[in-house]
Amino acid sequence: MPAGSVRRRGRVIAWVASATTLVLCCAGTLVFTFFSGQPDSDAINLVGCGTTNAINVDGELPSVGNLNEEQRYHAAVIIKVGQDKQIPPRGWVIAIATAMQESTLHNYGHLGDANDHDSLGLFQQRPSMGWGTPAQILDPEYSAGRFYGKLKTIEGWEKLPLTIAAQRVQVSAFPDAYAKWEPLATDVVNVLTDGAARAAVGANAGTCANVGEISASGWTAPVQEGIVSGYRTAERPTHDGVDLGSPRGTVIHAASAGVVSLMMCNASYPGGGAYSCDVDGSPSIMGCGWYVEITHAAGVVTRYCHMVKQPDVFVGQKVVAGQPIGIVGTSGNSSGPHLHFEVHLNNDTSSSGATDPGAFMQLRGAPLQG
Structure with a gap:
């Protein structure tokens, strides 16, 4: 031949x-x-x-x-x-x-x-x-x-x-x-x-990854707890992510391997004055609080908001799926402890680049419970 x-x-x-x-x-x-x-x-x-x-x-x-x-x-x-x-x-x-x-x-x-x-x-x-x-x-x-x-x-x-x-x-x-x-x-x-x-990493085909396990696609849920507020619902049409109902102190994990592309405090009064991310926020405070963005393969970006303290990673750091990156809190625009989790496509971190995290993670074998 x-x-x-x-x-x-x-x-x-x-x-x-x-x-x-x-x-x-x-x-x-x-x-x-x-x-x-x-x-x-x-x-x-x-x-x-x-x-x-x-x-x-x-x-x-x-x-x-x-x-x-x-x-x-x-x-x-x-x-x-x-x-x-x-x-x-x-x-x-x-x-x-x-x-x-x-x-x-x-x-x-x-x-x-x-x-x-x-x-x-x-x-x-x-x-x-x-x-x-x-x-x-x-x-x-x-x-x-x-x-x-x-x-x-x-x-x-x-x-x-x-x-x-x-x-x-x-x-x-x-x-x-x-x-x-x-x-x-x-x-x-x-x-x-x-x-x-x-399928779960280490398992044969047919054995689905459970929450907290890494799937063969290389993705995992960032926390164990499920969705308590969905993506762009009728009540919250501008909600570009999902809220996962984790209690204060829960460890947040990187959803997949990538590079930390942003780590910052984002909190302010409605009039524009700076507000600390090291104290609890409220619905009257603006911003994501302490948060991290990770850039993954093919221009996918994940965002993790409202951490209780400065995240445990730095910009430019390479992370692996499941690696701890921070702790759940309620900093910024938040009514209580939870993880606000977003997924963006095509390296577009604006609202126009957002996609439904629940559907995205389901396809990759890393479902968000709830």
Whole structure:
């Protein structure tokens, strides 16, 4: 079979190098301009947490994002190999995101002058670095198996941010590039496996993440308590988040891996005079009190308001899913202790960028109770 092609259902699907814009980079990473890392996740209406049934790679695979038939097939192969090797769904998300960055899920052979050294296949593995022979690496099942084999050697890989886990396998010159594919990889796993990216980290498909657990998509509820005031209700149409009914002193956790992009006190009298965030606020005080914003992959930003004291993180700090970031209080515009939690898309932290946190977190296997 010629390099850069894959046999499926008795026919050969070949890649055409000129059909994809690519720029050669070093250490096995190719940068492509083929599809976006910002999928329409909210269009996916699934409620399950995966199935234990083996994926049928030669069956009709449902559409997801703008992946074509070949890309969906390669994603299915990666999942199937993960199932065969008893890798939990978190590993499938990591592997697919890695292959998206390395090859946009195309099984590329040698690209001549455009090739980065001797990098080949879905994961751009190099024969000269001991990944296998060229023929082996161009077998998607083999290359996925080698990826999982290396991933399993990394201590605590399931709870690592996707970028770190992928980088420890790939040793890329662009270690932060993998994160942007996590949302699309999550969607792919959910669509092809009836929601397995919502399984708990460390669990098999079908085992949903409970509140406080991290899901295979890399998300977790920031607190245990449920919603006591919803998103943009008839009574509060400008309420751009949800209120979670946590008592004073409850630890607040980062909902996913990311970078702290804002940490500040935001409280004032209605006339504009400054008000302390180190004392209780009230409905007559303006602002979010002590609060934090975290920027995640694909331009998602989460906001955590009304903390009792200055948060335990600083701007520029990298955090992991479930990491403590502050303590519930009632600073700023607040009638009592609770966590006000917002989710924004496209790096837009204004009201126009807000989305329903309940629906967003449900899709990612980290439901907000209530």
